[in-house]
Amino acid sequence: MKKDRREFLKSTVGLTALTSLVPAIAVGQSFSIESRDPDLGHVFLTSPYLQNPSPNAITVMFIVNLPSYSYVEFGESEELGKKAHKTENGLVVAYNRVNKITLLNLKPATTYYYRVVSKEISKFDPYNLIYGETIVSYIHSFITPSFEKDDVSVLIMNDLHERPYSIPHLMNLVDKKEMDFVFFNGDVFDYQEDEKQIIDNMLTPCCDEFASNIPFYFVRGNHETRGKFARELYHYFATPKEQQYYEFLWGVTHFTVLDTGEDKPDTDKEYGNIVDFDSYREEQLQWFKKVVQTAGFKKAKFRVVLMHIPFFHSDDWHGTKHLEKLFSSIFNDSKIDICICGHTHRYGVYSPDKKKHRYPIIIGGGPKEGNRTIISLKANSKQLSLKMMRDDGKLVGNYDIVPKE
Known part of the structure; x- marks a missing residue:
C-alpha cells in the first residue's frame, strides 16, 4: 500500500536516524515521558496506526520522541475540519509520547481522512507551559465498518x-x-x-x-x-x-x-x-x-x-x-x-x-x-x-x- 505523498512538516531524515536509538527506561521515570534522542528535535517514531475499529469509532495511535501535546485532525474530506484528543478526569492527556486517541461519533460505512499533529512541550511548569516544535503527519484515510454489512x-x-x-x-x-x-x-x-x-x-x-x-x-x-x-x-x-x-x-x-x-x-x-x-x-x-x-x-x-x-x-x-x-x-x-x-x-x-x-x-x-x-x-x-x-x-x-x- 503506497504512502500518501503529503509531506511531513518534519523531514523524514529524522525517522531514518532513529534506527540508531538505544532507548533505556530511566529509574523512576515513566516510559511514556522519557525522551528518545532529543538531539533530533521533535519527530514521529511511527506513522499513525489504526486500532479497535467499530462502525462509530476508531482509535488512532502514534509515537513521538519528545513529551508533547498531540491530537488528530479528521473529517469526511481532505479538508478535515474536526479535532480529537484524549482526556482523562478532566485533563487533556499531554506531556506523553505514546498516543492513543479515539475518534468518536463516526458514521458507519464512511470514508474518513485524518492526520496527526504533535506539539512539543518544551517547558511544563505549574503556571508556565511553553510549546516547542510542531510536527504534522501525512493525510491518511480509513473506512468505518458497516452495521448492515454481513461479511x-x-x-x-x-x-x-x-x-x-x-x-x-x-x-x-x-x-x-x-x-x-x-x-x-x-x-x-x-x-x-x-x-x-x-x-x-x-x-x-x-x-x-x-x-x-x-x-x-x-x-x-x-x-x-x-x-x-x-x-x-x-x-x-x-x-x-x-x-x-x-x-x-x-x-x-x-x-x-x-x-x-x-x-x-x-x-x-x-x-x-x-x-x-x-x-x-x-x-x-x-x-x-x-x-x-x-x-x-x-x-x-x-x-x-x-x-x-x-x-x-x-x-x-x-x-x-x-x-x-x-x-x-x-x-x-x-x-x-x-x-x-x-x-x-x-x-x-x-x-x-x-x-x-x-x-x-x-x-x-x-x-x-x-x-x-x-x-x-x-x-x-x-x-x-x-x-x-x-x-x-x-x-x-x-x-x-x-x-x-
Missing part, C-alpha cells in the same frame, strides 16, 4: 519472531483489496526488551504496508510475556475495554480472543516468582462463560476463537495442558465453529474430532522461510471460508463451514 475479511499472521520483513512478504501473497482488518496471533517478538524493538519489528512494517489505513488487532503469545519491557507492551495497542483478552462482533461473525500466557509453569526459575498465568487463564474462563451467554455470541452465524497456544495438536507443556483442562469442555459445549492458533511452528488443518474437539483447529506455521504462513478468513451469512498460504505462495490448508442450524 468480514481478515488476514491472520503468527510466530514472526523478530522478522519484520515477513509482514510485507506474506501480505503480498494475498488479495488485500477487501481486507477489513489484520490479526497478529502472538509471538511477533522473541521477548520484550524496549520500545525500539516494538517499533522496528512490528509497527514500522505494519505502517509501511497497511496500518495507517487498515486497522489491526494483536494478542500476546508466550514470548511476548518475557523480558523487562513485557509489562509495558499493552500501552502500544488498543483493544476493546483495554483488556488483553477480548471479544467483538463483525458482521455476522463473533470473534473471541484469548491471551494464553506462558507455556511454562509459573514456578519456573526464569520468572523469579513474578508471574501468575494460571490465575490469569482461570480469570479468562470465567469471562468466557459470560461471553457465551451474550446475544452477540448466541446469534452469530459463526463463532471464531483466536488464541496463540492450541491445546490440541500441540505439546504437553504446562500452559498447553492447563488450557485444555479449562477450555476443552466449554469450547465443545458452546459450539464454537473454528479455533485459529499458532505456537507450534508447524502449520496444519485439523478436522473436528468427536472425542476431543468438535470444531476444526487451524494452526499457522513459522517463523523460518519455507514454513511461514498467512491465513485468509472470509465469512458472510452463508459460509465461512478459510485459506492458509505458505510463504512460497502455495495453498497449504483450507476449510469451509456453513452455519449451524
